[in-house]
Amino acid sequence: MSLSAAGRDALRPKPDSERSETSLRADEARLQSLVRILENDSLDEAELLEFALREAVMLTGSVFGYIYRYNEDSRRFTLNSWSQDVMTQCSVVDPQTEYELDKTGLWGEAVRQRCTILVNDYPAETKYRKGCPQGHVELRRFLTVPIFHGERIIAVVGVANKTPPYDSADERQLALLLSSVFSRLERVRAEVLLAESEARFKAVVGSMDDIVFTIDPEGRYTGVYGRWFGRFGNGPDSYLGKTNREILGAEVAAPQEAALALALKGQRASYEWTMEGENGTRSYQTVLSPVYSGTTITGAIGVGRDVTDLARSAETLARLLDDKDALLREVHHRVKNNLQVIVSIMNLERSRLAVSGAPPEVDAAYLRTQDRVLAMASVHDALYHSDGFSSVDLFSALQSQVSDLADTYSIQSHGTEIIVEPGELRLSLDRAVTCSLIVGELVTNSLLHAFPENWTAKRTVRIGADVDVEGNILLFVHDSGIGILEREETDEFCGFKLIKLLTEQIDGKFETRNDNGAQACVSFKPN
Numbered sequence: 001m002s003l004s005a006a007g008r009d010a011l012r013p014k015p016d017s018e019r020s021e022t023s024l025r026a027d028e029a030r031l032q033s034l035v036r037i038l039e040n041d042s043l044d045e046a047e048l049l050e051f052a053l054r055e056a057v058m059l060t061g062s063v064f065g066y067i068y069r070y071n072e073d074s075r076r077f078t079l080n081s082w083s084q085d086v087m088t089q090c091s092v093v094d095p096q097t098e099y100e101l102d103k104t105g106l107w108g109e110a111v112r113q114r115c116t117i118l119v120n121d122y123p124a125e126t127k128y129r130k131g132c133p134q135g136h137v138e139l140r141r142f143l144t145v146p147i148f149h150g151e152r153i154i155a156v157v158g159v160a161n162k163t164p165p166y167d168s169a170d171e172r173q174l175a176l177l178l179s180s181v182f183s184r185l186e187r188v189r190a191e192v193l194l195a196e197s198e199a200r201f202k203a204v205v206g207s208m209d210d211i212v213f214t215i216d217p218e219g220r221y222t223g224v225y226g227r228w229f230g231r232f233g234n235g236p237d238s239y240l241g242k243t244n245r246e247i248l249g250a251e252v253a254a255p256q257e258a259a260l261a262l263a264l265k266g267q268r269a270s271y272e273w274t275m276e277g278e279n280g281t282r283s284y285q286t287v288l289s290p291v292y293s294g295t296t297i298t299g300a301i302g303v304g305r306d307v308t309d310l311a312r313s314a315e316t317l318a319r320l321l322d323d324k325d326a327l328l329r330e331v332h333h334r335v336k337n338n339l340q341v342i343v344s345i346m347n348l349e350r351s352r353l354a355v356s357g358a359p360p361e362v363d364a365a366y367l368r369t370q371d372r373v374l375a376m377a378s379v380h381d382a383l384y385h386s387d388g389f390s391s392v393d394l395f396s397a398l399q400s401q402v403s404d405l406a407d408t409y410s411i412q413s414h415g416t417e418i419i420v421e422p423g424e425l426r427l428s429l430d431r432a433v434t435c436s437l438i439v440g441e442l443v444t445n446s447l448l449h450a451f452p453e454n455w456t457a458k459r460t461v462r463i464g465a466d467v468d469v470e471g472n473i474l475l476f477v478h479d480s481g482i483g484i485l486e487r488e489e490t491d492e493f494c495g496f497k498l499i500k501l502l503t504e505q506i507d508g509k510f511e512t513r514n515d516n517g518a519q520a521c522v523s524f525k526p527n
Helices: 007-011 021-039 045-060 084-089 106-112 168-206 228-232 244-248 250-263 308-355 360-384 394-409 429-449 496-505
Strands: 064-071 076-082 098-100 117-119 142-149 152-160 211-215 221-225 269-277 280-293 296-306 416-420 459-467 473-479 509-514 518-524
Touching (some): 045 168, 106 152, 142 168, 152 168, 168 221, 244 250, 250 269, 250 280, 250 296, 308 360, 360 394, 360 429, 394 416, 394 429, 429 518, 496 509
Parallel strands (some): 416 459
Antiparallel strands (some): 064 076, 076 098, 117 142, 142 152, 211 221, 211 296, 269 280, 280 296, 473 518, 509 518
Protein backbone atom coordinates (compact mmCIF):
# COMPACT_ATOMS: atom_id res chain seq x y z
CA MET A 1 0.00 0.00 0.00
CA SER A 2 1.22 3.49 -0.89
CA LEU A 3 -0.46 6.75 0.20
CA SER A 4 0.85 9.42 -2.15
CA ALA A 5 1.18 12.97 -0.80
CA ALA A 6 2.06 14.36 -4.20
CA GLY A 7 -1.48 15.77 -4.54
CA ARG A 8 -1.58 18.85 -6.66
CA ASP A 9 2.23 18.72 -7.07
CA ALA A 10 1.50 15.98 -9.57
CA LEU A 11 -0.11 18.62 -11.78
CA ARG A 12 3.28 20.26 -12.38
CA PRO A 13 5.10 18.85 -15.42
CA LYS A 14 8.64 17.67 -14.71
CA PRO A 15 11.55 19.25 -16.61
CA ASP A 16 12.24 17.74 -20.01
CA SER A 17 15.62 16.49 -18.85
CA GLU A 18 13.91 14.16 -16.35
CA ARG A 19 11.34 12.78 -18.70
CA SER A 20 11.80 9.30 -19.93
CA GLU A 21 10.64 8.12 -23.26
CA THR A 22 7.82 6.31 -21.47
CA SER A 23 6.57 9.48 -19.78
CA LEU A 24 6.73 11.33 -23.05
CA ARG A 25 4.57 8.70 -24.68
CA ALA A 26 2.19 8.89 -21.71
CA ASP A 27 1.99 12.67 -22.11
CA GLU A 28 1.24 12.28 -25.77
CA ALA A 29 -1.45 9.71 -25.03
CA ARG A 30 -3.01 12.01 -22.44
CA LEU A 31 -3.06 14.92 -24.86
CA GLN A 32 -4.68 12.73 -27.50
CA SER A 33 -7.31 11.69 -24.95
CA LEU A 34 -7.90 15.30 -24.02
CA VAL A 35 -8.30 16.26 -27.68
CA ARG A 36 -10.83 13.49 -28.20
CA ILE A 37 -12.75 14.60 -25.10
CA LEU A 38 -12.83 18.28 -26.01
CA GLU A 39 -13.82 17.53 -29.59
CA ASN A 40 -17.12 16.15 -28.27
CA ASP A 41 -18.56 19.60 -27.54
CA SER A 42 -22.04 18.41 -28.50
CA LEU A 43 -22.22 16.20 -25.40
CA ASP A 44 -23.85 17.43 -22.23
CA GLU A 45 -21.90 17.50 -18.98
CA ALA A 46 -22.82 13.99 -17.82
CA GLU A 47 -22.10 12.46 -21.23
CA LEU A 48 -18.80 14.32 -21.49
CA LEU A 49 -17.67 13.03 -18.10
CA GLU A 50 -18.62 9.47 -19.05
CA PHE A 51 -16.50 9.82 -22.16
CA ALA A 52 -13.66 11.33 -20.10
CA LEU A 53 -13.87 8.41 -17.65
CA ARG A 54 -13.47 5.89 -20.48
CA GLU A 55 -10.41 7.80 -21.68
CA ALA A 56 -8.99 7.88 -18.12
CA VAL A 57 -9.45 4.12 -17.71
CA MET A 58 -7.79 3.49 -21.04
CA LEU A 59 -4.97 6.00 -20.37
CA THR A 60 -4.01 4.39 -17.05
CA GLY A 61 -4.49 0.81 -18.28
CA SER A 62 -7.20 0.24 -15.66
CA VAL A 63 -10.15 -2.11 -15.79
CA PHE A 64 -12.80 0.28 -14.48
CA GLY A 65 -13.22 3.65 -12.79
CA TYR A 66 -15.64 6.22 -11.40
CA ILE A 67 -16.26 9.97 -11.11
CA TYR A 68 -18.06 11.49 -8.14
CA ARG A 69 -19.01 15.12 -7.78
CA TYR A 70 -18.21 16.51 -4.32
CA ASN A 71 -19.86 19.39 -2.42
CA GLU A 72 -17.60 20.84 0.28
CA ASP A 73 -20.49 22.65 1.94
CA SER A 74 -22.71 19.57 2.41
CA ARG A 75 -19.71 17.15 2.55
CA ARG A 76 -21.50 14.80 0.20
CA PHE A 77 -20.48 12.81 -2.88
CA THR A 78 -22.84 12.39 -5.84
CA LEU A 79 -22.14 9.72 -8.46
CA ASN A 80 -21.62 11.03 -11.96
CA SER A 81 -20.18 8.00 -13.80
CA TRP A 82 -19.23 4.37 -13.24
CA SER A 83 -17.49 2.31 -15.88
CA GLN A 84 -20.00 0.24 -17.82
CA ASP A 85 -17.84 -2.89 -17.38
CA VAL A 86 -17.96 -2.69 -13.62
CA MET A 87 -21.73 -2.24 -13.61
CA THR A 88 -22.13 -5.60 -15.41
CA GLN A 89 -19.88 -7.28 -12.83
CA CYS A 90 -21.34 -5.57 -9.75
CA SER A 91 -24.18 -7.40 -8.02
CA VAL A 92 -24.70 -5.00 -5.10
CA VAL A 93 -28.39 -4.76 -4.29
CA ASP A 94 -29.74 -1.19 -4.53
CA PRO A 95 -26.35 0.52 -4.98
CA GLN A 96 -26.04 4.06 -3.59
CA THR A 97 -25.42 7.12 -5.74
CA GLU A 98 -24.81 9.55 -2.86
CA TYR A 99 -22.47 9.23 0.12
CA GLU A 100 -21.63 11.32 3.14
CA LEU A 101 -17.91 11.91 3.53
CA ASP A 102 -17.87 10.66 7.11
CA LYS A 103 -19.32 7.31 6.03
CA THR A 104 -16.80 6.61 3.25
CA GLY A 105 -13.79 4.37 3.59
CA LEU A 106 -10.50 4.42 1.72
CA TRP A 107 -11.78 6.25 -1.34
CA GLY A 108 -12.93 9.17 0.82
CA GLU A 109 -9.36 9.74 2.04
CA ALA A 110 -8.69 11.67 -1.16
CA VAL A 111 -10.95 14.38 0.24
CA ARG A 112 -10.08 14.03 3.92
CA GLN A 113 -6.31 14.18 3.22
CA ARG A 114 -6.79 16.43 0.14
CA CYS A 115 -4.29 14.38 -1.86
CA THR A 116 -4.01 11.38 -4.18
CA ILE A 117 -4.56 7.92 -2.68
CA LEU A 118 -2.61 5.08 -4.37
CA VAL A 119 -2.94 1.43 -3.20
CA ASN A 120 -1.31 -1.43 -5.10
CA ASP A 121 -2.28 -4.20 -2.67
CA TYR A 122 -5.89 -3.44 -1.83
CA PRO A 123 -6.66 -6.64 0.10
CA ALA A 124 -3.72 -5.96 2.43
CA GLU A 125 -4.80 -2.39 3.23
CA THR A 126 -6.56 -2.31 6.59
CA LYS A 127 -5.98 1.19 8.04
CA TYR A 128 -8.57 3.15 6.04
CA ARG A 129 -10.80 0.48 4.56
CA LYS A 130 -14.32 0.08 5.93
CA GLY A 131 -15.15 -2.91 3.78
CA CYS A 132 -17.14 -3.23 0.56
CA PRO A 133 -20.82 -4.13 0.32
CA GLN A 134 -21.68 -7.71 -0.66
CA GLY A 135 -21.56 -8.17 -4.41
CA HIS A 136 -19.07 -5.32 -4.96
CA VAL A 137 -16.58 -5.92 -7.75
CA GLU A 138 -13.21 -7.22 -6.49
CA LEU A 139 -10.50 -4.57 -6.04
CA ARG A 140 -6.79 -5.42 -6.35
CA ARG A 141 -5.18 -2.07 -7.14
CA PHE A 142 -6.72 1.36 -6.59
CA LEU A 143 -5.91 4.98 -7.49
CA THR A 144 -8.11 8.02 -6.68
CA VAL A 145 -7.36 11.70 -7.30
CA PRO A 146 -9.14 14.80 -5.91
CA ILE A 147 -10.02 17.44 -8.51
CA PHE A 148 -9.59 21.04 -7.34
CA HIS A 149 -11.25 24.24 -8.52
CA GLY A 150 -9.26 26.93 -6.81
CA GLU A 151 -8.94 25.76 -3.22
CA ARG A 152 -12.13 23.69 -3.23
CA ILE A 153 -12.43 20.01 -4.12
CA ILE A 154 -15.22 19.63 -6.68
CA ALA A 155 -14.82 15.96 -7.64
CA VAL A 156 -12.89 12.73 -7.10
CA VAL A 157 -11.80 10.40 -9.90
CA GLY A 158 -10.88 6.78 -9.23
CA VAL A 159 -9.52 3.92 -11.36
CA ALA A 160 -8.80 0.34 -10.33
CA ASN A 161 -7.28 -3.04 -11.14
CA LYS A 162 -4.45 -2.06 -13.45
CA THR A 163 -2.36 -5.20 -14.11
CA PRO A 164 1.07 -3.71 -13.31
CA PRO A 165 1.23 -1.50 -10.19
CA TYR A 166 0.07 2.09 -10.35
CA ASP A 167 2.88 4.66 -10.08
CA SER A 168 3.32 8.42 -9.91
CA ALA A 169 3.08 8.64 -13.69
CA ASP A 170 -0.46 7.22 -13.57
CA GLU A 171 -1.28 9.66 -10.78
CA ARG A 172 0.08 12.56 -12.79
CA GLN A 173 -1.65 11.66 -16.06
CA LEU A 174 -5.00 11.01 -14.37
CA ALA A 175 -4.85 14.31 -12.45
CA LEU A 176 -3.81 16.34 -15.49
CA LEU A 177 -6.42 14.79 -17.77
CA LEU A 178 -9.41 15.16 -15.46
CA SER A 179 -8.31 18.55 -14.10
CA SER A 180 -8.31 19.84 -17.69
CA VAL A 181 -11.74 18.37 -18.31
CA PHE A 182 -13.23 19.84 -15.13
CA SER A 183 -11.59 23.20 -15.80
CA ARG A 184 -13.32 23.20 -19.15
CA LEU A 185 -16.64 22.21 -17.55
CA GLU A 186 -16.37 24.87 -14.84
CA ARG A 187 -15.53 27.47 -17.45
CA VAL A 188 -18.48 26.41 -19.60
CA ARG A 189 -20.73 26.38 -16.53
CA ALA A 190 -19.57 29.88 -15.60
CA GLU A 191 -20.14 31.05 -19.16
CA VAL A 192 -23.64 29.57 -19.14
CA LEU A 193 -24.45 31.20 -15.79
CA LEU A 194 -23.04 34.48 -17.02
CA ALA A 195 -25.04 34.26 -20.23
CA GLU A 196 -28.20 33.42 -18.30
CA SER A 197 -27.57 36.27 -15.87
CA GLU A 198 -26.91 38.67 -18.72
CA ALA A 199 -30.02 37.47 -20.53
CA ARG A 200 -32.12 38.00 -17.40
CA PHE A 201 -30.60 41.42 -16.89
CA LYS A 202 -31.25 42.42 -20.49
CA ALA A 203 -34.79 41.01 -20.33
CA VAL A 204 -35.52 43.03 -17.19
CA VAL A 205 -33.94 46.32 -18.19
CA GLY A 206 -35.00 45.85 -21.80
CA SER A 207 -38.63 45.86 -20.72
CA MET A 208 -38.19 48.86 -18.46
CA ASP A 209 -39.39 52.27 -19.46
CA ASP A 210 -36.65 53.78 -17.30
CA ILE A 211 -33.28 54.95 -18.61
CA VAL A 212 -30.45 52.59 -17.64
CA PHE A 213 -26.92 53.23 -18.88
CA THR A 214 -23.23 53.04 -18.00
CA ILE A 215 -20.57 55.58 -18.88
CA ASP A 216 -16.79 55.73 -18.54
CA PRO A 217 -14.90 58.51 -16.70
CA GLU A 218 -14.92 60.61 -19.91
CA GLY A 219 -18.70 60.37 -20.07
CA ARG A 220 -18.78 57.98 -23.06
CA TYR A 221 -21.62 55.47 -23.07
CA THR A 222 -20.45 51.89 -22.52
CA GLY A 223 -23.92 50.39 -22.24
CA VAL A 224 -27.52 51.50 -22.84
CA TYR A 225 -30.59 49.51 -21.86
CA GLY A 226 -34.36 49.79 -21.95
CA ARG A 227 -36.87 51.10 -24.45
CA TRP A 228 -36.29 54.76 -23.70
CA PHE A 229 -33.93 55.64 -26.55
CA GLY A 230 -36.60 54.65 -29.09
CA ARG A 231 -38.44 57.83 -28.12
CA PHE A 232 -35.70 59.84 -29.72
CA GLY A 233 -35.82 57.85 -32.94
CA ASN A 234 -32.48 56.05 -32.51
CA GLY A 235 -30.96 52.85 -31.12
CA PRO A 236 -28.12 51.78 -28.81
CA ASP A 237 -25.50 52.19 -31.52
CA SER A 238 -26.24 55.91 -31.58
CA TYR A 239 -24.97 56.15 -27.98
CA LEU A 240 -22.19 53.61 -27.50
CA GLY A 241 -18.74 55.20 -27.49
CA LYS A 242 -20.17 58.73 -27.57
CA THR A 243 -20.81 61.40 -24.97
CA ASN A 244 -24.06 63.21 -24.26
CA ARG A 245 -22.47 66.38 -25.59
CA GLU A 246 -21.84 64.69 -28.93
CA ILE A 247 -25.33 63.20 -29.10
CA LEU A 248 -27.68 65.71 -27.52
CA GLY A 249 -25.71 68.94 -27.36
CA ALA A 250 -24.00 70.98 -24.67
CA GLU A 251 -27.16 72.28 -22.99
CA VAL A 252 -28.64 68.82 -22.36
CA ALA A 253 -25.22 67.35 -21.46
CA ALA A 254 -24.29 69.95 -18.84
CA PRO A 255 -26.33 68.45 -15.93
CA GLN A 256 -24.95 64.96 -16.59
CA GLU A 257 -21.37 66.22 -16.75
CA ALA A 258 -21.78 67.96 -13.40
CA ALA A 259 -23.26 64.78 -11.86
CA LEU A 260 -20.48 62.64 -13.35
CA ALA A 261 -17.85 64.85 -11.70
CA LEU A 262 -19.46 64.06 -8.34
CA ALA A 263 -19.81 60.34 -9.12
CA LEU A 264 -16.09 60.12 -9.95
CA LYS A 265 -15.46 61.47 -6.45
CA GLY A 266 -17.50 58.61 -4.97
CA GLN A 267 -20.71 60.56 -4.49
CA ARG A 268 -24.25 59.77 -5.62
CA ALA A 269 -25.71 62.58 -7.69
CA SER A 270 -29.04 63.31 -9.37
CA TYR A 271 -29.95 65.73 -12.10
CA GLU A 272 -32.92 66.75 -14.20
CA TRP A 273 -33.07 67.51 -17.90
CA THR A 274 -35.58 68.00 -20.70
CA MET A 275 -35.81 66.84 -24.29
CA GLU A 276 -38.05 67.67 -27.19
CA GLY A 277 -39.88 64.59 -28.49
CA GLU A 278 -42.78 63.67 -30.71
CA ASN A 279 -45.22 64.47 -27.90
CA GLY A 280 -43.62 67.76 -26.92
CA THR A 281 -41.15 68.51 -24.16
CA ARG A 282 -40.43 65.63 -21.78
CA SER A 283 -38.81 65.95 -18.36
CA TYR A 284 -36.37 63.36 -16.95
CA GLN A 285 -34.71 62.77 -13.60
CA THR A 286 -31.54 60.66 -13.47
CA VAL A 287 -29.51 59.27 -10.55
CA LEU A 288 -25.81 58.67 -11.24
CA SER A 289 -23.74 56.37 -8.98
CA PRO A 290 -20.04 55.43 -9.12
CA VAL A 291 -18.99 52.02 -10.47
CA TYR A 292 -16.05 50.42 -8.65
CA SER A 293 -13.46 47.88 -9.69
CA GLY A 294 -11.97 47.03 -6.34
CA THR A 295 -11.31 50.44 -4.83
CA THR A 296 -10.95 52.24 -8.17
CA ILE A 297 -13.87 54.13 -9.72
CA THR A 298 -14.08 53.05 -13.36
CA GLY A 299 -17.16 54.98 -14.41
CA ALA A 300 -20.77 55.46 -13.42
CA ILE A 301 -24.17 53.83 -13.80
CA GLY A 302 -27.23 55.93 -14.36
CA VAL A 303 -30.90 55.16 -13.80
CA GLY A 304 -33.35 57.75 -15.02
CA ARG A 305 -37.08 58.11 -15.28
CA ASP A 306 -39.50 60.12 -17.34
CA VAL A 307 -41.08 62.42 -14.75
CA THR A 308 -43.11 64.50 -17.18
CA ASP A 309 -46.47 63.32 -15.84
CA LEU A 310 -45.23 63.65 -12.27
CA ALA A 311 -43.99 67.18 -12.97
CA ARG A 312 -47.31 68.11 -14.54
CA SER A 313 -49.16 66.64 -11.55
CA ALA A 314 -46.91 68.64 -9.23
CA GLU A 315 -47.67 71.80 -11.20
CA THR A 316 -51.41 71.06 -11.06
CA LEU A 317 -51.19 70.40 -7.32
CA ALA A 318 -49.26 73.64 -6.81
CA ARG A 319 -51.96 75.54 -8.72
CA LEU A 320 -54.67 73.89 -6.63
CA LEU A 321 -52.83 74.78 -3.43
CA ASP A 322 -52.44 78.36 -4.64
CA ASP A 323 -56.16 78.43 -5.41
CA LYS A 324 -56.93 77.00 -1.97
CA ASP A 325 -54.69 79.60 -0.30
CA ALA A 326 -56.34 82.35 -2.27
CA LEU A 327 -59.78 81.03 -1.31
CA LEU A 328 -58.87 80.78 2.38
CA ARG A 329 -57.38 84.26 2.34
CA GLU A 330 -60.55 85.55 0.76
CA VAL A 331 -62.65 83.76 3.39
CA HIS A 332 -60.68 85.26 6.28
CA HIS A 333 -60.69 88.66 4.59
CA ARG A 334 -64.44 88.54 4.19
CA VAL A 335 -64.93 87.36 7.80
CA LYS A 336 -62.82 90.29 8.99
CA ASN A 337 -64.79 92.70 6.78
CA ASN A 338 -68.10 91.28 7.99
CA LEU A 339 -67.02 91.69 11.62
CA GLN A 340 -66.04 95.27 10.90
CA VAL A 341 -69.45 95.84 9.33
CA ILE A 342 -70.97 94.58 12.58
CA VAL A 343 -68.83 97.09 14.50
CA SER A 344 -69.99 99.88 12.18
CA ILE A 345 -73.63 98.87 12.67
CA MET A 346 -73.07 98.93 16.43
CA ASN A 347 -71.56 102.42 16.13
CA LEU A 348 -74.70 103.57 14.35
CA GLU A 349 -76.80 101.98 17.10
CA ARG A 350 -74.69 103.70 19.78
CA SER A 351 -75.24 107.05 18.08
CA ARG A 352 -79.02 106.44 17.94
CA LEU A 353 -79.10 105.42 21.60
CA ALA A 354 -77.06 108.48 22.62
CA VAL A 355 -79.56 110.76 20.85
CA SER A 356 -82.45 108.98 22.54
CA GLY A 357 -80.84 109.57 25.96
CA ALA A 358 -79.82 105.98 26.79
CA PRO A 359 -77.85 105.64 30.05
CA PRO A 360 -74.00 105.50 29.89
CA GLU A 361 -73.97 101.82 30.94
CA VAL A 362 -75.65 100.88 27.64
CA ASP A 363 -73.02 102.71 25.62
CA ALA A 364 -70.27 101.07 27.68
CA ALA A 365 -71.76 97.64 27.00
CA TYR A 366 -71.88 98.36 23.26
CA LEU A 367 -68.28 99.57 23.39
CA ARG A 368 -67.06 96.39 25.16
CA THR A 369 -68.91 94.25 22.63
CA GLN A 370 -67.31 96.16 19.77
CA ASP A 371 -63.88 95.51 21.32
CA ARG A 372 -64.61 91.80 21.39
CA VAL A 373 -65.74 91.75 17.76
CA LEU A 374 -62.61 93.67 16.73
CA ALA A 375 -60.48 91.18 18.69
CA MET A 376 -61.86 88.35 16.55
CA ALA A 377 -61.44 90.42 13.40
CA SER A 378 -57.78 91.04 14.21
CA VAL A 379 -57.09 87.27 14.26
CA HIS A 380 -58.71 86.75 10.86
CA ASP A 381 -56.76 89.71 9.53
CA ALA A 382 -53.50 88.16 10.81
CA LEU A 383 -54.38 84.87 9.07
CA TYR A 384 -55.13 86.75 5.87
CA HIS A 385 -51.61 88.18 5.91
CA SER A 386 -49.83 85.01 7.09
CA ASP A 387 -47.92 82.43 5.00
CA GLY A 388 -50.16 79.53 6.02
CA PHE A 389 -53.50 78.74 7.56
CA SER A 390 -52.78 75.92 10.01
CA SER A 391 -51.77 78.45 12.67
CA VAL A 392 -51.65 82.19 13.29
CA ASP A 393 -49.13 84.39 15.09
CA LEU A 394 -51.06 85.73 18.08
CA PHE A 395 -48.75 88.69 18.59
CA SER A 396 -49.30 89.84 15.01
CA ALA A 397 -53.05 89.86 15.72
CA LEU A 398 -52.53 91.61 19.07
CA GLN A 399 -50.66 94.49 17.41
CA SER A 400 -53.76 95.26 15.35
CA GLN A 401 -56.04 94.70 18.32
CA VAL A 402 -54.04 97.07 20.55
CA SER A 403 -54.25 99.74 17.87
CA ASP A 404 -58.05 99.42 17.85
CA LEU A 405 -58.20 99.63 21.67
CA ALA A 406 -55.97 102.69 21.66
CA ASP A 407 -58.34 104.42 19.27
CA THR A 408 -61.42 103.33 21.22
CA TYR A 409 -60.20 104.65 24.59
CA SER A 410 -58.09 107.57 23.32
CA ILE A 411 -55.14 106.44 25.42
CA GLN A 412 -52.75 108.98 23.94
CA SER A 413 -54.72 111.80 25.51
CA HIS A 414 -54.20 110.15 28.89
CA GLY A 415 -50.54 109.37 28.31
CA THR A 416 -51.07 105.61 28.48
CA GLU A 417 -48.75 103.31 26.53
CA ILE A 418 -49.64 99.75 25.49
CA ILE A 419 -46.54 97.61 24.84
CA VAL A 420 -46.66 94.26 23.05
CA GLU A 421 -43.36 92.52 23.81
CA PRO A 422 -41.58 91.21 20.69
CA GLY A 423 -41.95 87.53 19.96
CA GLU A 424 -43.92 84.94 18.04
CA LEU A 425 -46.60 82.68 19.44
CA ARG A 426 -48.28 80.49 16.81
CA LEU A 427 -51.66 79.05 17.76
CA SER A 428 -54.55 77.38 15.99
CA LEU A 429 -57.33 79.69 14.81
CA ASP A 430 -59.69 78.70 17.66
CA ARG A 431 -57.08 79.22 20.37
CA ALA A 432 -55.86 82.45 18.83
CA VAL A 433 -59.40 83.90 18.83
CA THR A 434 -59.91 82.83 22.46
CA CYS A 435 -56.58 84.29 23.61
CA SER A 436 -57.22 87.49 21.68
CA LEU A 437 -60.57 87.91 23.47
CA ILE A 438 -58.90 87.25 26.85
CA VAL A 439 -56.16 89.81 26.20
CA GLY A 440 -58.75 92.32 24.98
CA GLU A 441 -60.72 91.96 28.21
CA LEU A 442 -57.62 92.31 30.39
CA VAL A 443 -56.26 95.33 28.51
CA THR A 444 -59.67 97.00 28.59
CA ASN A 445 -59.88 96.41 32.36
CA SER A 446 -56.47 98.05 32.78
CA LEU A 447 -57.37 101.05 30.62
CA LEU A 448 -60.67 101.60 32.45
CA HIS A 449 -59.70 100.84 36.05
CA ALA A 450 -55.94 100.81 36.61
CA PHE A 451 -55.31 104.54 36.41
CA PRO A 452 -57.51 106.96 38.41
CA GLU A 453 -58.04 110.55 37.27
CA ASN A 454 -55.40 111.84 39.67
CA TRP A 455 -52.79 109.23 38.62
CA THR A 456 -49.51 111.00 37.97
CA ALA A 457 -47.10 108.06 37.65
CA LYS A 458 -46.25 106.40 34.37
CA ARG A 459 -49.15 104.63 32.69
CA THR A 460 -48.16 101.40 30.91
CA VAL A 461 -49.93 98.18 29.96
CA ARG A 462 -47.55 95.40 28.92
CA ILE A 463 -48.55 92.27 27.00
CA GLY A 464 -46.20 89.27 26.68
CA ALA A 465 -45.79 85.49 26.78
CA ASP A 466 -43.40 82.96 28.28
CA VAL A 467 -43.05 79.19 28.69
CA ASP A 468 -42.77 77.49 32.07
CA VAL A 469 -40.67 74.43 32.96
CA GLU A 470 -43.54 72.08 32.05
CA GLY A 471 -43.89 73.58 28.59
CA ASN A 472 -47.08 75.52 29.34
CA ILE A 473 -47.62 78.86 27.61
CA LEU A 474 -47.95 81.82 30.02
CA LEU A 475 -49.85 84.71 28.46
CA PHE A 476 -49.87 87.79 30.68
CA VAL A 477 -51.08 91.41 30.85
CA HIS A 478 -49.31 93.64 33.40
CA ASP A 479 -50.24 97.25 34.10
CA SER A 480 -48.45 99.82 36.29
CA GLY A 481 -51.65 101.05 37.95
CA ILE A 482 -53.19 100.86 41.41
CA GLY A 483 -53.38 97.08 41.57
CA ILE A 484 -56.28 94.67 41.38
CA LEU A 485 -56.98 94.60 45.14
CA GLU A 486 -57.87 98.29 45.21
CA ARG A 487 -60.48 97.89 42.46
CA GLU A 488 -63.92 96.50 42.68
CA GLU A 489 -63.23 92.80 42.16
CA THR A 490 -66.58 91.39 41.07
CA ASP A 491 -66.42 89.15 37.99
CA GLU A 492 -69.09 91.21 36.28
CA PHE A 493 -67.36 94.52 36.80
CA CYS A 494 -63.89 93.61 35.59
CA GLY A 495 -64.93 91.08 32.89
CA PHE A 496 -63.44 88.27 34.97
CA LYS A 497 -66.44 86.02 34.47
CA LEU A 498 -65.98 86.09 30.68
CA ILE A 499 -62.22 85.65 31.06
CA LYS A 500 -62.68 82.56 33.21
CA LEU A 501 -65.15 81.08 30.75
CA LEU A 502 -62.76 81.69 27.86
CA THR A 503 -59.87 80.19 29.85
CA GLU A 504 -61.89 77.03 30.41
CA GLN A 505 -62.32 76.69 26.64
CA ILE A 506 -58.57 76.18 26.22
CA ASP A 507 -58.25 74.05 29.39
CA GLY A 508 -56.16 76.79 30.95
CA LYS A 509 -55.71 78.42 34.33
CA PHE A 510 -56.34 82.10 35.16
CA GLU A 511 -54.48 83.87 37.99
CA THR A 512 -54.06 87.48 39.16
CA ARG A 513 -51.65 89.15 41.57
CA ASN A 514 -50.26 92.56 42.47
CA ASP A 515 -46.70 93.33 41.37
CA ASN A 516 -46.15 97.07 40.99
CA GLY A 517 -49.59 97.14 39.52
CA ALA A 518 -51.97 94.37 38.50
CA GLN A 519 -50.73 91.28 36.68
CA ALA A 520 -53.09 88.74 35.15
CA CYS A 521 -51.79 85.49 33.67
CA VAL A 522 -53.43 82.69 31.66
CA SER A 523 -51.48 79.41 31.43
CA PHE A 524 -52.38 76.64 28.96
CA LYS A 525 -50.90 73.78 26.92
CA PRO A 526 -49.64 74.67 23.42
CA ASN A 527 -52.04 72.19 21.78
